[in-house]
Amino acid sequence: MTTPGIRVANPGAPLNRQRAVLLATKESGLYRDKKLWFPVSHPQLLYQATALECAEKLLRADGVSSPTRQQRLGKLVLSFGQNQNAPFHWLVENDVGYMKCIVDEHRLETSNPHKKGDAVNQWVKDFLTEYTESFPQVSNTLEANVDRCIHGQTGFEHLTFEEMWDLYSNFSIQKREPERFTQEQKETIQRAHTSVTRWLNTPVTRSTSVQMRRFRKYVHDRKQEESSSSQRDSLSSLDNDDEDAEKVAASVEDSLTSKRPVTGDAETRKLLKTCCSCFYSWCRSSWPLCSCWSSWSRVRCWIFCCCVGPTHC
Structure with missing residues (x-):
């Protein structure tokens, strides 16, 4: 088994700046609609103690002489959900959106002691999370890595959410202290500020881009964090x-x-x-x-x- 072919929205970008397509393939839709079925998995793939060892044996049988951990993880299968028995490597090729949903929900479960998921599937989700994180194109779509999410808009195709926020927030600074920035930096900051402001002022009902709705929420969250931080500093100053x-x-x-x-x-x-x-x-x-x-x-x-x-x- 070779490296999975991940569909990306910006194939011309550097590897760590590429963004996987979240939309499922037509093939995935056939499995979801029960028009196709995955074959029954090897029994040992369904138990944590034997899953990775079994995956390695299957890979060697397929001609992979020295399977990597990523390849072994890719051979594991989902034991639940709409794509039950689907190998991890099939998911990363056909339904990144579903992988993202599982991993994001799993992280919420593990971070909240009052919201524990199905304990039987925890180890599967742990391995799926590790596998997802091993691909930069997929990893930067996760909510836990939202800072690294790719903005993708014209003029800023390869910049992350965090980098766009830095440019946007530098607008007021370069107005007060223009000597700190070169002319090129000022122009970039101005263009970024205009772009971000346009998206912030666009009604949610008119925004068809899921990515831009995420970015809009990201900016509002960062503003809220700064506001809360300023209030804490003010209270500390009064004390x-x-x-x-x-x-x-x-x-x-x-x-x-x-x-x-x-x-x-x-x-x-x-x-x-x-x-x-x-x-x-x-x-x-x-x-x-x-x-x-x-x-x-x-x-x-x-x-x-x-x-x-x-x-x-």
């Missing part, structure tokens, strides 16, 4: 400002009670300390409207004047 405010208030109190001499009896000094605490509490409740933190001298002066009178400021 840091809050800590700085506490330090300033504590420093004010220390300075007023120790560094600057205060005349008067113990009652006056007690009043001063209480006033500092009250002022700090007021600023905390008024934050971020309070602008006191911006000037250490004003904070110290205001509190001192309130506590012991303007003559001591």
